[in-house]
Amino acid sequence: MAAPPPPRFGSLLAPAGMRFFPHGLLGLLWALAIGQHKRLPKTFPGHFDLHGRPLDWVPKTPALFTLPILATVCFIVIGVLEALALRHPVVDGYRLEGRAAEQVRRLMRRYVFFVRGALMAWMLHLEFRLTQIAYGHTNRLGADSYLVAGLLVLYTGVGAWLLLRMARRWLAWQRAEEAASLRLD
Numbered sequence: 001m002a003a004p005p006p007p008r009f010g011s012l013l014a015p016a017g018m019r020f021f022p023h024g025l026l027g028l029l030w031a032l033a034i035g036q037h038k039r040l041p042k043t044f045p046g047h048f049d050l051h052g053r054p055l056d057w058v059p060k061t062p063a064l065f066t067l068p069i070l071a072t073v074c075f076i077v078i079g080v081l082e083a084l085a086l087r088h089p090v091v092d093g094y095r096l097e098g099r100a101a102e103q104v105r106r107l108m109r110r111y112v113f114f115v116r117g118a119l120m121a122w123m124l125h126l127e128f129r130l131t132q133i134a135y136g137h138t139n140r141l142g143a144d145s146y147l148v149a150g151l152l153v154l155y156t157g158v159g160a161w162l163l164l165r166m167a168r169r170w171l172a173w174q175r176a177e178e179a180a181s182l183r184l185d
Helices: 019-035 059-062 068-086 098-135 144-182
Strands: 042-049 052-058
Touching: 019 068, 042 059, 042 098, 052 059, 052 144, 059 068, 068 098, 098 144
Parallel strands: none
Antiparallel strands: 042 052
């Protein structure tokens, strides 16, 4: 049986030189929060209605750093889960080995790269919008915040489904290779 074809657009998912892109976005998020701390008014938007208008204003110090702290925690949790999943790839209760395991690891790294990058970009966008509300340049978050959140959820779900589908193909390939080697013995 021939090995499954590589995913289309595979080289576009995680170019080698962009490996630290999500790290840079996380650093930029912290730089935005720290750099704007002294300039912002004493209160910061804390709670919002469904239209993105602030309902409640809270002291800026804890509120301004909520998103960077949350982003850092998400970044670390995703990294730990990635390391655990990459250690021994398992599909439908069967452990992948050899070439199949390496290909699934490669796909998983690319998927996690994009999820991390998209999550950090969304949090950076939210932090920027919150500072604009605090300065009084705008009065609500905007529909684009909800659109980006929806696209992030959609990408995560579709990406996980595609990753599972490709992993099952590699599992079928591995089983066919094992069956062929048993027939030869």
